[in-house]
Amino acid sequence: MTGSITSIRQARNTHEAEGDQSSHALPYALAATTLEHAETHIRFQDIGKTYSGEQGPVRALHGIDLVVRKGEIFGIIGRSGAGKSSLLRTINRLEQPSEGQVLIDGEDIGRYGTSELVALRRRIGMIFQHFNLLSAKTVRQNVELPLKVAGVPRQERQQKVASLLKLVGLENKHDAYPAQLSGGQKQRVGIARALVHDPDILLCDEATSALDPETTQAILALLRDINRSLGLTIVLITHEMEVIREICDRVVVLECGAIVEQGPVWRVFGDPHHDVTRTLLSPLQQTLSDDLKAHLLTQPLRQNDALLLELRLNGTNSREPDLGLLFSALGGQLTLVKSAIQRLQGRTVGHLLVSIRHSPHAQEELIKRARRIFDDVEVLGYVAAD
Structure with missing residues (x-):
C-alpha cells in the first residue's frame, strides 16, 4: 500500500513482536473469535425514527437493537427505503431518534449539548456516495478545510494533509481540482477528508455506488487496509451484496425500518433465513442459465x-x-x-x-x-x- 500505511504497519509489527497482537494480523478463524469478544463500540437500543409526511407520520425505523464491536467492519443493507441512511445518521446525530438511545463507548449521545456534539462529530468521519467535494478548491484545500474550521495551525494542517493524501495514494494530486479527477480519485479525497481528525469511527454512506466495479474494488481494498492498519470501526450502508461480501465482518439486513436478519457475513450468505436477504443475494446466486x-x-x-x-x-x-x-x-x-x-x-x-x-x-x-x-x-x- 502507501508509505503511510507501511509505516503504521511497521510500528504495529513491533508491537506484535512484543506480544501485542492485533486481531487483523491473525488467521481469520482466530481474528473472528477476537472480534466476537471485542468491546462494544456502538449500541442501538430500541431505536425508532418517525418523520412527518403529507399523508401523516412515516415510520422509518422501529425496534432497532444492535451492537457494533470496536474495530470491525459492519454492514447495513436493505432495499431502497429500508431505513439504512436513517440508522447510519443516528450515529453522528445527523438524525435524532424519535425513540431509544444510541450509545457510543457506553455514553448516550442523545444527551450531548452543542460542544459535546462537535467533539463527537470530530471522532466520527463520514464519506458519501457523491463525494461532496468543493469544486472551486483543490484536493489539498478540500482535505484541509475541516482542520482550518477547527483552528488547527497552518503547519500542522499541511503536515496532516500531506500524510493523508499519501495514505490514500494521491500524493501527486495536491493541486488538482475535483473536475480533473476520476470518480475513484474523488472518493479517495473524500476518505482523506474524513480522516483529518483521527476518528475512531468511519461511516460510509453508499460510498461505492457511483463507481465502476474495478474502482469499487480498489476503494474497498483501501477501506479494508485503513481498518486493519488504523483500527477504525467502519459502519457502511449499501444495497450491493458484493460490497458486503468483499469487506464486512458482520451484516444486518433491514426491511421497512426493522431488522429481518443479522449475523456474520459467511452465515448470512451461506444460509439466508429471510426472503428479503435471499432476494438481495439472488444476483450473486443465479443458479440456472x-x-x-x-x-x-x-x-x-x-x-x-x-x-x-x-x-x-x-x-x-x-x-x-x-x-x-x-x-x-x-x-x-x-x-x-x-x-x-x-x-x-x-x-x-x-x-x-x-x-x-x-x-x-x-x-x-x-x-x-x-x-x-x-x-x-x-x-x-x-x-x-x-
Whole structure:
C-alpha cells in the first residue's frame, strides 16, 4: 500500500513482536473469535425514527437493537427505503431518534449539548456516495478545510494533509481540482477528508455506488487496509451484496425500518433465513442459465435424461466440495454443470450444479448419498439427452 500505511504497519509489527497482537494480523478463524469478544463500540437500543409526511407520520425505523464491536467492519443493507441512511445518521446525530438511545463507548449521545456534539462529530468521519467535494478548491484545500474550521495551525494542517493524501495514494494530486479527477480519485479525497481528525469511527454512506466495479474494488481494498492498519470501526450502508461480501465482518439486513436478519457475513450468505436477504443475494446466486431453464423438464421423458441436482454448502460445517468423493458416491455419468463455491471468513459456502445419468442408485438414494457430502441437496429437474 502507501508509505503511510507501511509505516503504521511497521510500528504495529513491533508491537506484535512484543506480544501485542492485533486481531487483523491473525488467521481469520482466530481474528473472528477476537472480534466476537471485542468491546462494544456502538449500541442501538430500541431505536425508532418517525418523520412527518403529507399523508401523516412515516415510520422509518422501529425496534432497532444492535451492537457494533470496536474495530470491525459492519454492514447495513436493505432495499431502497429500508431505513439504512436513517440508522447510519443516528450515529453522528445527523438524525435524532424519535425513540431509544444510541450509545457510543457506553455514553448516550442523545444527551450531548452543542460542544459535546462537535467533539463527537470530530471522532466520527463520514464519506458519501457523491463525494461532496468543493469544486472551486483543490484536493489539498478540500482535505484541509475541516482542520482550518477547527483552528488547527497552518503547519500542522499541511503536515496532516500531506500524510493523508499519501495514505490514500494521491500524493501527486495536491493541486488538482475535483473536475480533473476520476470518480475513484474523488472518493479517495473524500476518505482523506474524513480522516483529518483521527476518528475512531468511519461511516460510509453508499460510498461505492457511483463507481465502476474495478474502482469499487480498489476503494474497498483501501477501506479494508485503513481498518486493519488504523483500527477504525467502519459502519457502511449499501444495497450491493458484493460490497458486503468483499469487506464486512458482520451484516444486518433491514426491511421497512426493522431488522429481518443479522449475523456474520459467511452465515448470512451461506444460509439466508429471510426472503428479503435471499432476494438481495439472488444476483450473486443465479443458479440456472436462461438456456438451461428453457430446456429443463419436470419429469424425465427418456431413460437417458439426466437428473439435475443443486448441492449446497452453507459454511456451518468444515466440509469441502470433494468431487472425487461425490463421483464415487453417486456413480453413473456425472457432469459438473456449474460451480459457485467461495471461501468467506474461513468457511466454504456456495453451490454446485451436477447432472447425473445412468446412476445405479434410485433418486432417493442419490439425495441421501449427496447429503453426506453437502449441507443441502435439491432436485431441480431433468435435462433432456442430446
